[in-house]
Amino acid sequence: MNIDDTDEDPCVGQEWAYRLTAGSPSKRVSVLAVERTGRKFRVQIRFLDGPASGKEENVPRSRLRVPWEEVAAFDAPMAAWKRLEAEPIDRTESSALWTVLELLVPDQVAELFLTSVDDALVVHDQAQLEVLTGEPMSSLKESLSWEEFEGKPCFTPLASITIAQMVCRQNPEPVVDWILTEEATALRSQNAAVND
Incomplete structure (x- = not known):
């Protein structure tokens, strides 16, 4: 998934999935304010769960990945990537x-x-x-x-x-042929270096 995981933009009062980085766990946040200045798009959020519950931050829009009701579908492939890693x-x-x-x-x-x-x-x-x-x-x-x-x-x-x-x-056979070709090339290079 890329930074624009959804075409939807957050609105005040909505709950969204926040990720500090692509590999971080999703955290439920509430949107308090939306700020657009030129090309910058920032969002004032409040964390709703866990140790950061109640904490407010002003974050880039890119950290709000999907509306909270879509988090399970968003997190499933991310968890699968982690298992592959x-x-x-x-x-x-x-x-x-x-x-x-x-x-x-x-x-x-x-x-x-x-x-x-x-x-x-x-x-x-x-x-x-x-x-x-x-x-x-x-x-x-x-x-x-x-x-x-x-x-x-x-x-x-x-x-x-x-x-x-x-x-x-x-x-x-193709792998053996490749090895023999690589070996011959290395030997020619080695002999050329010795003769110079």
Whole structure:
């Protein structure tokens, strides 16, 4: 979700979901005043629950994400992103994952997220991914961590590595060819440096 999570603007007296940052929990606030000055849009709010209950603040409009009655629908995908983040991978694994997917998995079958959770694999064509992995989707979903987004399975970064390994086992030749090419390039560079 982006800063403009709703087209609706807050009005005095309404309750809205406030988030300090995109990853912060939603907090229920009441709108006390709306201030527009040029391009600036600020809102005077009062927190309604928790330790900050009764506290008033003047905040940017972007921190008011959705009307409070829509908070459950707004928070559900945000919580799912957090669950996907719980299984990260390191840079080396990420590099290997990207290489394998570029070599062996067409974007129309599956692709990696670049925003909310780096290296999370969203599957567009489940039947084709079954062919590439040699495993039924039901087995992948049962054994690996995933969430559903917009009707599509999205696997954690760690699960994405496992899927990439399965794809490599089914079709290792392009990866071996790539390794040999990279090795030859590195050797030529090394020999050129020695000869200079």
